[in-house]
Amino acid sequence: MKRTEINELLKTTEAGHKINVKGWVRTKRGSKNVSFIALNDGSTINNIQVVVEMNEENDKLLERIHTGAALSVDGMLIESAGSGQRVEVQATKLEILGEANPNEYPLQPKKHSLEFLREKAHLRYRTSTFSAIGRIRHAMIFAIHKFFNDRGFYNVHSPIITGSDAEGAGEMFQVTTLDLENMPKNPDGKIDFSRDFFGKAANLTVSGQLEAELAALALSKVYTFGPTFRAENSNTTRHLAEFWMIEPEMAFYDINDDMDLAEDMLKYVIDYALEHCMDDLLFLSKRLEEEEKNKKADERSMELIEKLRFVLDNPFERITYTEAIDILKNSNHNKKKKFQYLIEDWGADLQSEHERYLVEKHFKKPVILTNYPKDIKAFYMKQNDDGKTVRAMDVLFPQIGEIIGGSQREEVYSKLADRMAEMHIPEESMWWYLETRKFGTVPHAGFGLGFERLMLFITGMGNIRDVIPFPRTPQNLEF
């Protein structure tokens, strides 16, 4: 018989027909005459209840069925005689597809710590929490593609292996086919990369932005959505060595158009999650609420769905770096010396604590900071006429901090070339990028959204290692 997925079964309004269902056992409860199995196949957070009448044959099978076992069940879909669910499956034939030895299977029908599950990453998808995150992650990927497609953007595949080492976004992972035990050397003792696969040193990309700019200067509106690699020794709840980034790039956009797009996109995907992932969000919300109970009253945060709606319904606050410095400098927090790094002079980079103060204490909503000092930002950002600032824009979210970093790009050849020289970026490695400013240059802008940081916000999870199936972080490559 053809299998029906559990989300379909639970939606059924007409009961009383024969079906087949397959899935993994979440719990089994028994009494003298009847046993109940909660079965889940990942199509929904909800389980279907399988009812098994006790007889000699079923007794033997049930002894081998424990949490984690895979089953195929033929039976009648009927209205439930119990009160916890609308429909259930009255089993006529049970088949064990795969047993799970209860003395070895690590997952139990109870709450496990996220730390424990991280060490069981090969099985954690089978928990309610991680299957919910998996489904939401898919929905967000789809929503992002839909958002851009509906607005006439083209998706571009930027390269994963790159020969450019001047993107300046962070430490890079080297890619080589040279024999590490026996590296070819030049007469001066340095490694001879002309003998390497590409004839030069190669790395994994840290950003697709520069390539996206090339595409935008022909296709007008493009976006990348691909893996990104940073070899920084970052050990935090919001950094990964391998993460997915969305980088739209638009010709004829200025910084204000860029901010509008960023805000629209974030609101669109939040709305999409509320529309399509409510079951999973409600589960994660309940889970969070239980965790929050253990916290002090003033450390508790807004309920997950309420928080998503709040961001959706309120315009983001847009202020300049200079205005932010004034707010921080004159804040009681600064005067009472509650910041670890006190704000004194214009020009300093903002610390996490300052960003959090602006978002969580002062404005109490997402903030877009613009026009940063040029010395703390990348070489490609559009220089303002004041000679001090650039048209950068960072979107700051509660709890997460920077979720988007973007800017209008410098389109004037001479200004870009001068800035590269000032920052010691070798022109010969970036000649192709500079040429776009030589031929038919136009104002353009773009931004980068860290996909896992978006996932942190949508799911309310606290650690970025829990919103990507197989996290890559320093000293960790087990799965």
Added chain:
RNA sequence: UCCUCCUUAGCUCAGUUGGUUAGAGCAUCUGACUGUUAAUCAGAGGGUCGUAAGUUCAAGUCUUACAGGGGGAGCCA
């Protein structure tokens, strides 16, 4: 990379000012129960207290080193 905390049963945790035989819930096994909802009730098995060394009459408890993990900071998305 820096600072800080944690490691006790398969899992989550308790373990007093160092003191006799290290506890609980869940899970597992046995039994009871006419439909349960992370079922319930009764009983059983399960631990060289992360590893190594030290202090002490005595260490799960104190000290040091190492390992694994968490949180915070920096770098950023």
